[in-house]
Amino acid sequence: xxxxxxxxxxxxxxxxxxxxxxxxxxxxxxxxxxxxxxxxxxxxxxxxxxxxxxxxxxxxxxxxxxxxxxxxxxxxxxxxxxxxxxxxxxxxxxxxxxxxxxxxxxxxxxxxxxxxxxxxxxxxxxxxxxxxxxxxxxxxxxxxxxxxxxxxxxxxxxxxxxxxxxxxxxxxxxxxxxxxxxxxxxxxxxxxxxxxxxxxxxxxxxxxxxxxxxxxxxxxxxxxxxxxxxxxxxxxxxxxxxxxxxxxxxxxxxxxxxxxxxxxxxxxxxxxxxxxxxxxxxxxxxxxxxxxxxxxxxxxxxxxxxxxxxxxxxxxxxxxxxxxxxxxxxxxxxxxxxxxxxxxxxxxxxxxxxxxxxxxxxxxxxx
Numbered sequence: 001x002x003x004x005x006x007x008x009x010x011x012x013x014x015x016x017x018x019x020x021x022x023x024x025x026x027x028x029x030x031x032x033x034x035x036x037x038x039x040x041x042x043x044x045x046x047x048x049x050x051x052x053x054x055x056x057x058x059x060x061x062x063x064x065x066x067x068x069x070x071x072x073x074x075x076x077x078x079x080x081x082x083x084x085x086x087x088x089x090x091x092x093x094x095x096x097x098x099x100x101x102x103x104x105x106x107x108x109x110x111x112x113x114x115x116x117x118x119x120x121x122x123x124x125x126x127x128x129x130x131x132x133x134x135x136x137x138x139x140x141x142x143x144x145x146x147x148x149x150x151x152x153x154x155x156x157x158x159x160x161x162x163x164x165x166x167x168x169x170x171x172x173x174x175x176x177x178x179x180x181x182x183x184x185x186x187x188x189x190x191x192x193x194x195x196x197x198x199x200x201x202x203x204x205x206x207x208x209x210x211x212x213x214x215x216x217x218x219x220x221x222x223x224x225x226x227x228x229x230x231x232x233x234x235x236x237x238x239x240x241x242x243x244x245x246x247x248x249x250x251x252x253x254x255x256x257x258x259x260x261x262x263x264x265x266x267x268x269x270x271x272x273x274x275x276x277x278x279x280x281x282x283x284x285x286x287x288x289x290x291x292x293x294x295x296x297x298x299x300x301x302x303x304x305x306x307x308x309x310x311x312x313x314x315x316x317x318x319x320x321x322x323x324x325x326x327x328x329x330x331x332x333x334x335x336x337x338x339x340x341x342x343x344x345x346x347x348x349x350x351x352x353x354x355x356x357x358x359x360x361x362x363x364x365x366x367x
Contacts, residue, residue: 039319042247043218044194046164048130050313050337052091053084053330054252054323059099059107074112076326081116083327085127087334093223093250093321095134095169096154114158131158132165132250134198134223137172137179146175147182151191167196167223171204180211187217196221196250202237209245219247226251226318228308228353229260229286243317254312254320255305256359259283262290262304277359289352296345302335309336314346 038047058077084090098109110133120127135150151166166186168179183195197208200222209219222242226233226249233239233249242249255261257270259278264270266280266287290304297307305322312320313336324330341349 039248041165041194041196041319042220042245044220046130046194046220048091048164048319049089050319051089051309051333052093052130052132052250052319052321053080053089053333054321055092055094055109055113056098056252057323057325058094058109058112073325074107077112078116078119079327080324080330081113082120083330084324084333085120085129087331089330089334090128091130091132091164091319091321093132093252095136096150096157097134097136097169108157110154110157114160118159130164131160132167132196133158133163134167134169135179135182136169137175139173141172142175143178144182144185147179148185148189148191151182151186155191162191162193164193165196165220166192166194167198167221168200168208170199171197171201176204176207177211180208184212184215184217188215194218194220196223196247198223198250198252200224200238202241205238205241205247206245209247219245221248221250221319223250223252223321225253226312227254227256227260228289228311228349229256229356230358231350231353232358239315249318251312251318251320254322255308257323259286260290260293260304260308262294282356282359285356289349289356292352293349296341296349300339302339303332305332306335307341309333310339310341311346311349313337314341
């Protein structure tokens with residue numbers, strides 16, 4: 001047993017690996033039952049479900065949840081976690097900045113995920129979860145040790161001795177070589193099973209891949225904004241580079257923050273900051289695409305959400321991580337698994353989507 005002390009918390013870690021996934025089947029939904037139904041992340045040994053759950057909204061008051069977090073939303077998030085496990089979706093993606101302490105009333109997403117895992121294990125010790133979290137490349141963080149320090153703080157909040165995937169959340173303005181060194185150190189210290197990056201351009205992706213390769217460590221993933229509505233990874237070389245190098249593309253905002261679900265209309269746009277992105281004017285132009293998505297879904301007895309998630313899975317080498325706020329959403333996501341759109345449908349949807357001007361992405365993608 002080694003004791004690691006950081007500026008944020010005191011925590012004891014054992015060097016023992018966190019156990020792997022054992023998915024629980026739930027009647028009526030697509031479930032992941034065997035290792036063969038999972039996918040390897042890049043060249044790593046880590047196997048995960050073909051679809052994961054994003055925990056960006058859990059505890060957040062700066063972008064989601066109408067700027068407030070309460071017990072009702074807490075119970076809904078816990079329901080989303082439990083329902084995901086029940087249908088066999090066992091990959092959860094969080095980050096140290098989700099539910100930032102700098103946001104009034106927020107609770108850190110890592111803390112919530114760790115709590116949910118602990119409570120679930122108290123009922124069923126055999127349940128296992130694959131946890132992915134991220135390092136924030138803040139301008140005052142320098143060098144490889146900053147990555148290890150931040151990782152240990154994340155482990156404290158999660159209540160874990162290691163995580164399955166640790167990612168650089170975005171490229172820093174400076175210090176990226178040190179950050180990559182820190183990822184390699186984390187692997188060698190046994191604190192993570194696999195490492196990845198997020199919001200990395202093709203150039204930065206290749207640089208990170210080569211630097212880790214020299215240490216014999218595979219770059220497992222690049223997590224980027226990717227959906228039927230936002231296909232920049234196809235246009236800027238990131239998707240092609242991931243496929244070439246054997247790096248898994250993890251797709252965040254895969255349902256365009258709800259815009260592709262059919263839930264929102266020109267007369268009922270999303271609230272909060274999303275309402276400034278997905279405006280009534282934008283949603284009006286989106287209706288022909290949404291109508292066709294709905295028509296295709298009816299042929300398969302699938303919802304629009306399940307259709308657009310399946311579209312991403314059909315791109316190959318892509319693991320979508322939609323955000324689930326409640327149990328109903330988590331169960332619905334599982335319906336994207338176990339079937340496949342035809343090539344004609346895939347191409348038709350891409351063609352229709354290209355007629356809609358894409359929304360603005362995360363600016364750091366261009367760093």
